Amino acid sequence: MAGTESTRRRVLVAAAVCLLVAGLRAAEIIRVTPLAKNGRIFVSFEMRDAFNDDIRAVIQSGLTTTFSYDIDLRRSATLWFDKTMSSATVSASVRYDTLTRRYQLSRMQDGRVEESRVTEDAEMVRQAMTTFEQLPLFSTTPLEPNAEYYVRVRARTRPRNAWFFWPWDRDAASGVARFTFIP
Amino acid sequence: MRPGVEPRKPFRDNPRLILLGILLLVGALIVMITLADRSAQLSPDFLSEVVLYALSAADLTMLVALAFVLARNIIKLLVERRRALPFARFRAKLVAVLLGMTLIPAVLVLIVGSELIRNSADRWFSAPIDEVLGSASRIASDYYLERQTVVSDNAQRMARNLAAVDLSADDVSAARTLIVPEVTQKRIGMVEVYRIVPGNGNRPAVVPVVDVATPALPRTYVRASADRLAARVAASGEEGRALEPIGDGGELVRATAVIRARGTGTAQGVVVASDYLTGELAAHFRRITEAYEGYSQLRVLKRPLAGVYLSFFLMVTLMILVSATWMGLYLAKRITRPVQVLAEAAREIGAGHLDHRVQRETADEFGSLVDAFNAMAGDIAASQRKLERSRIELERKHLDVEARRRYVETILDRIATGVVSIDSGGRVSTMNSAASRLLGLPAAAVGQAATDVFARGDLKPVAGLLRAGAHPAEQSAHEIALARGGREVHLAAAATPLHGDGSGSDGVVLVFDDVTPLIRAQRVAAWKDVARRLAHEIKNPLTPIQLCAERMRRHFAGAPEATKELVDECTGTIVGEVESLKALVDEFSQFARMPAPRTVPSDLHALLDETLALYDGLFQGIRIEKRFVEELPQVRVDPEQIRRVLINLVDNAVEALGGVERGPVPVDGREDLILIATHHDSPNSVVRIIISDNGPGIPAGDREKLFMPYYSTKRRGSGLGLAIVRRIIAEHGGSIEVADNSPSGTKFTIELPC
Numbered sequence: 001m002a003g004t005e006s007t008r009r010r011v012l013v014a015a016a017v018c019l020l021v022a023g024l025r026a027a028e029i030i031r032v033t034p035l036a037k038n039g040r041i042f043v044s045f046e047m048r049d050a051f052n053d054d055i056r057a058v059i060q061s062g063l064t065t066t067f068s069y070d071i072d073l074r075r076s077a078t079l080w081f082d083k084t085m086s087s088a089t090v091s092a093s094v095r096y097d098t099l100t101r102r103y104q105l106s107r108m109q110d111g112r113v114e115e116s117r118v119t120e121d122a123e124m125v126r127q128a129m130t131t132f133e134q135l136p137l138f139s140t141t142p143l144e145p146n147a148e149y150y151v152r153v154r155a156r157t158r159p160r161n162a163w164f165f166w167p168w169d170r171d172a173a174s175g176v177a178r179f180t181f182i183p
Numbered sequence: 184m185r186p187g188v189e190p191r192k193p194f195r196d197n198p199r200l201i202l203l204g205i206l207l208l209v210g211a212l213i214v215m216i217t218l219a220d221r222s223a224q225l226s227p228d229f230l231s232e233v234v235l236y237a238l239s240a241a242d243l244t245m246l247v248a249l250a251f252v253l254a255r256n257i258i259k260l261l262v263e264r265r266r267a268l269p270f271a272r273f274r275a276k277l278v279a280v281l282l283g284m285t286l287i288p289a290v291l292v293l294i295v296g297s298e299l300i301r302n303s304a305d306r307w308f309s310a311p312i313d314e315v316l317g318s319a320s321r322i323a324s325d326y327y328l329e330r331q332t333v334v335s336d337n338a339q340r341m342a343r344n345l346a347a348v349d350l351s352a353d354d355v356s357a358a359r360t361l362i363v364p365e366v367t368q369k370r371i372g373m374v375e376v377y378r379i380v381p382g383n384g385n386r387p388a389v390v391p392v393v394d395v396a397t398p399a400l401p402r403t404y405v406r407a408s409a410d411r412l413a414a415r416v417a418a419s420g421e422e423g424r425a426l427e428p429i430g431d432g433g434e435l436v437r438a439t440a441v442i443r444a445r446g447t448g449t450a451q452g453v454v455v456a457s458d459y460l461t462g463e464l465a466a467h468f469r470r471i472t473e474a475y476e477g478y479s480q481l482r483v484l485k486r487p488l489a490g491v492y493l494s495f496f497l498m499v500t501l502m503i504l505v506s507a508t509w510m511g512l513y514l515a516k517r518i519t520r521p522v523q524v525l526a527e528a529a530r531e532i533g534a535g536h537l538d539h540r541v542q543r544e545t546a547d548e549f550g551s552l553v554d555a556f557n558a559m560a561g562d563i564a565a566s567q568r569k570l571e572r573s574r575i576e577l578e579r580k581h582l583d584v585e586a587r588r589r590y591v592e593t594i595l596d597r598i599a600t601g602v603v604s605i606d607s608g609g610r611v612s613t614m615n616s617a618a619s620r621l622l623g624l625p626a627a628a629v630g631q632a633a634t635d636v637f638a639r640g641d642l643k644p645v646a647g648l649l650r651a652g653a654h655p656a657e658q659s660a661h662e663i664a665l666a667r668g669g670r671e672v673h674l675a676a677a678a679t680p681l682h683g684d685g686s687g688s689d690g691v692v693l694v695f696d697d698v699t700p701l702i703r704a705q706r707v708a709a710w711k712d713v714a715r716r717l718a719h720e721i722k723n724p725l726t727p728i729q730l731c732a733e734r735m736r737r738h739f740a741g742a743p744e745a746t747k748e749l750v751d752e753c754t755g756t757i758v759g760e761v762e763s764l765k766a767l768v769d770e771f772s773q774f775a776r777m778p779a780p781r782t783v784p785s786d787l788h789a790l791l792d793e794t795l796a797l798y799d800g801l802f803q804g805i806r807i808e809k810r811f812v813e814e815l816p817q818v819r820v821d822p823e824q825i826r827r828v829l830i831n832l833v834d835n836a837v838e839a840l841g842g843v844e845r846g847p848v849p850v851d852g853r854e855d856l857i858l859i860a861t862h863h864d865s866p867n868s869v870v871r872i873i874i875s876d877n878g879p880g881i882p883a884g885d886r887e888k889l890f891m892p893y894y895s896t897k898r899r900g901s902g903l904g905l906a907i908v909r910r911i912i913a914e915h916g917g918s919i920e921v922a923d924n925s926p927s928g929t930k931f932t933i934e935l936p937c
Contacts, residue, residue: 057483062476099324099472100426 030175432462652678
């Protein structure tokens with residue numbers, strides 16, 4: 001009996017992706033702000049309207065929810081694919097403890113835990129999951145002065161989109177910001 | 184393929200492979216069921232990143248496989264039907280029925296099952312359960328919060344009490360005195376007091392000062408967690424709360440408070456108060472929480488969860504569909520294939536490949552049918568070989584008959600006897616070249632009605648002969664004379680009716696022999712006999728007549744002048760005529776006694792040049808022209824006799840053109856010409872000498888008589904010249920013909936064998 005219950009619970013976890021994607025699909029715009037200073041490219045981005053009721057319900061159910069962001073520094077090409085100068089991945093995970101009514105938050109960058117904390121504030125969770133300020137992600141060394149680049153941010157969720165017949169990502173949220181590199 | 188190596192069986196004909204395929208399918212199903220059953224032990228990431236992907240990939244693969252199997256076989260069936268292959272319609276119907284029996288139930292089960300899964304998902308949730316689980320979770324959470332609040336209040340109260348205590352002193356009895364009552368009065372399970380000391384950098388450190396715990400507290404807890412909590416509070420200056428599980432399943436509800444010095448408010452220590460929750464109570468709370476979270480997750484994931492189950496269900500359905508479809512197609516093929524193979528083999532046999540055999544694949548009725556078919560093919564092959572031998576024999580006989588026929592045809596074509604066959608329908612069926620030449624008929628006459636062919640005026644004697652020969656019992660033979668090219672041709676003709684095996688007539692055969700030379704020879708012989716008799720009977724009295732006439736002239740030499748003149752005149756006339764008669768009799772004698780030619784190989788051109796040289800400058804108004812061919816073979820002739828022939832013919836030509844009596848310029852202004860030409864007819868192995876003039880010519884009715892003795896158009900001719908010419912040419916094995924010259928005159932053509 002306990003096994004059946006547990007099985008169902010695990011399967012539920014896998015199927016949760018659908019709701020996450022449903023929530024993300026409504027907020028597909030990521031506002032990105034790149035800033036070059038002190039030899040680094042600082043990237044700030046915010047995924048707006050990502051925290052809708054469906055996402056909150058998923059988090060409140062106790063599932064560990066992760067927002068992963070793939071950030072690419074790219075240069076446009078006219079007749080060929082754009083060139084990716086550098087890439088980074090940041091993620092934010094949250095797990096809600098129903099008993100203590102606290103959120104366990106953690107942030108990672110390229111596999112390293114950058115921050116971990118416990119909070120009871122849902123607004124803080126939303127901000128921690130969707131807003132990143134001035135992350136020093138890229139070096140300006142390989143960039144050409146006065147050339148135009150852009151920073152692209154694509155958001156994924158984990159567990160991922162898993163529609164029962166076609167689980168592959170079809171329309172993940174993304175955002176782009178262009179800038180001219182002036183040393 | 185190498186000889187002796189057995190061809191590899193296709194999958195459908197290999198029971199071991201089929202069994203292996205079924206085992207793999209069953210194994211895949213077992214793996215899927217096991218995976219679904221053990222999914223509880225799988226992490227959510229694994230489920231979402233691997234299992235669902237695998238399920239979806241398997242679904243798509245199955246769908247593609249199903250589409251491929253269906254499309255391939257449907258196209259194959261359509262192509263077979265279009266090509267009108269045997270049993271294509273039957274197989275198409277069989278496949279349609281089997282597919283219908285598979286697809287329709289499977290799709291129905293899929294629809295019904297999907298609906299059941301959706302309905303079941305809807306029934307998982309109900310308002311009472313919502314209320315019960317929500318309330319229980321809130322109660323557990325409230326209890327925890329309340330306990331934390333109580334512990335936190337106690338910690339703060341103790342922190343205020345400890346503010347007056349010097350925590351840096353060695354004697355900690357004051358502090359202990361303050362906190363022991365809190366524990367002994369069971370308001371709290373354990374109290375730990377830390378003193379804040381400067382640490383490395385700006386981060387302060389904590390040093391344990393005193394701790395008091397109730398004896399009921401298990402000794403399995405770890406002090407380190409309290410140390411970390413105190414250090415964090417000392418660093419942040421904020422109060423903290425924590426829930427720490429301990430070894431017996433129980434939990435410690437911890438709360439901290441900063442001890443601030445009275446007056447200055449400086450943080451000098453930290454109080455960590457802990458309340459103990461028994462393992463049983465904590466387990467209850469955990470189960471309540473897990474149940475609520477599971478229920479919440481189930482509710483928010485209701486539709487995706489149904490999708491997961493549907494994915495499982497769809498995959499199993501597709502697997503069954505693919506298997507059933509393949510099996511249906513396989514069965515259809517197994518049923519129709521032996522019959523198809525037999526039909527194909529029958530076509531091969533029909534196409535003449537009698538060595539074609541069908542390999543027996545099964546031991547059932549189809550196997551017996553295959554054996555019977557192979558036996559039948561063997562019998563047919565044996566019969567065919569016999570027929571082939573008979574055909575070859577027949578063909579060989581036919582070739583013999585054909586060769587014989589060609590041989591007879593060649594003979595008929597080469598012989599001088601003309602042969603014409605008339606079939607039972609009265610049409611000319613065959614005609615050899617001699618008949619064509621003798622009758623003057625074209626080769627196109629073959630196939631035409633004989634009555635039409637022989638209706639021509641000059642062939643009426645042949646028509647009469649044909650009518651006479653039509654009587655079955657009679658064989659008629661006649662000599663008929665036909666006018667041919669202005670001369671008369673004598674033919675010995677015979678009409679013989681043909682009788683086949685039956686009583687009816689198979690037609691008539693007409694046979695013609697040219698007897699003209701024979702008749703001529705007979706006539707010449709007769710004339711020679713006449714000439715010899717004439718010479719004998721006439722020449723003998725001539726001498727006495729002549730002697731008597733001369734005696735009479737001598738007797739009357741002394742007679743009176745008048746008598747003497749009369750006698751001289753009469754005797755002179757008698758002697759002159761006797762001389763003429765003697766000359767005539769000499770010619771007759773010569774004609775009768777002409778010797779056989781003594782032939783030697785001769786150059787005809789040289790002989791002609793030599794003979795014609797006799798006429799140079801003789802006639803002023805007559806031109807003698809030679810047109811000789813470049814090459815002329817040597818011909819065996821008697822030069823003297825041939826020279827006599829040429830002189831005779833040229834003399835006749837000169838005579839026809841007026842002879843020596845004509846003037847140098849012709850009266851009518853035309854130039855008199857005697858043309859002597861030669862021609863070599865190598866196919867017929869003859870040499871021709873043509874002597875023509877442009878004189879007045881000879882009437883057609885006189886031409887045949889020209890060569891008869893004693894026929895002459897000249898006043899003083901004996902009529903033996905051309906008869907001697909013909910005789911000389913005939914004795915050389917040749918022939919001479921006379922014809923009109925174009926545009927005027929006469930043309931003599933001599934043919935001599937070479």
